[in-house]
Amino acid sequence: MKGMFITVEGPDGAGKTNLIKRLVKAIEAEDTRPLVVTREPGGSQIAEEIREILLTPRHMNMDPRTEALLLAAGRRQHVVEKIRPALERGDNVLSDRFVDSSIVYQGQARGIGIDVVKEINSFAVEGLKPDLTIYLDVDAEVGLNRIKHKDSNRSQDRLELEKVAFHDEVRKGYHTLIEEEPERFVVIDASQSEEDVFQETWRRVKDRLIK
Ligand SMILES: Nc1ncnc2c1ncn2[C@@H]1O[C@H](COP(=O)(O)OP(=O)(O)OP(=O)(O)O)[C@@H](O)[C@H]1O
Numbered sequence: 001m002k003g004m005f006i007t008v009e010g011p012d013g014a015g016k017t018n019l020i021k022r023l024v025k026a027i028e029a030e031d032t033r034p035l036v037v038t039r040e041p042g043g044s045q046i047a048e049e050i051r052e053i054l055l056t057p058r059h060m061n062m063d064p065r066t067e068a069l070l071l072a073a074g075r076r077q078h079v080v081e082k083i084r085p086a087l088e089r090g091d092n093v094l095s096d097r098f099v100d101s102s103i104v105y106q107g108q109a110r111g112i113g114i115d116v117v118k119e120i121n122s123f124a125v126e127g128l129k130p131d132l133t134i135y136l137d138v139d140a141e142v143g144l145n146r147i148k149h150k151d152s153n154r155s156q157d158r159l160e161l162e163k164v165a166f167h168d169e170v171r172k173g174y175h176t177l178i179e180e181e182p183e184r185f186v187v188i189d190a191s192q193s194e195e196d197v198f199q200e201t202w203r204r205v206k207d208r209l210i211k
């Protein structure tokens with residue numbers, strides 16, 4: 001049987017990476033199949049090298065379409081090398097971001113257009129879709145402040161350096177996607193405490209794990 005493909009989405013600083021750490025233990029305890037945990041941009045060696053190019057603040061002059069194509073190229077390699085083989089051998093896969101991120105960051109917030117970005121990504125992933133997407137919903141400003149203040153050791157990447165208006169568009173883009181496919185998304189209020197975000201997510205996701 002095919003494994004289950006779960007993605008976690010949300011604006012910068014929503015708490016995706018944090019939630020995934022907690023979810024891994026819970027999913028592994030509930031479901032005996034191996035769990036492959038991965039992230040985008042990146043997830044394979046080639047894609048991690050592309051990630052460097054994408055996120056370094058050295059490339060503030062990157063063209064939006066270049067950005068979208070690099071993301072799709074990295075994603076292609078990630079799918080071929082890691083995600084698809086894992087699902088085919090029956091492992092579950094949990095990914096920190098996937099196609100939805102490109103649709104909202106490049107399509108909506110950069111203004112290339114949602115449909116164009118969907119098209120280049122459909123070329124890249126050949127129809128692969130998450131079975132379930134956990135969306136951490138939080139005000140753009142709240143997320144950005146978490147990154148800035150709570151994690152002062154961590155320097156901001158090129159996309160995080162965008163203004164609040166850009167991140168408001170990101171959130172708007174996610175809401176459009178959720179309206180289009182309400183059954184795929186589990187929307188979580190990520191303004192809650194880390195523990196409550198985890199508890200609510202787990203309560204709502206547990207029963208949807210394919211048995
Ligand atoms: N619910 C929460 N309440 C308060 N702070 C939180 C919450 N969730 C995460 N944080 C803190 O906010 C910061 C960002 O969290 P995290 O890295 O998990 O977000 P992220 O969504 O993965 O961000 P990015 O998009 O930049 O990868 C961390 O310092 C984390 O401890």
Ligand SMILES: [Mg+2]
Pocket residue numbers: 016017018096
């Ligand atoms: Mg993260």
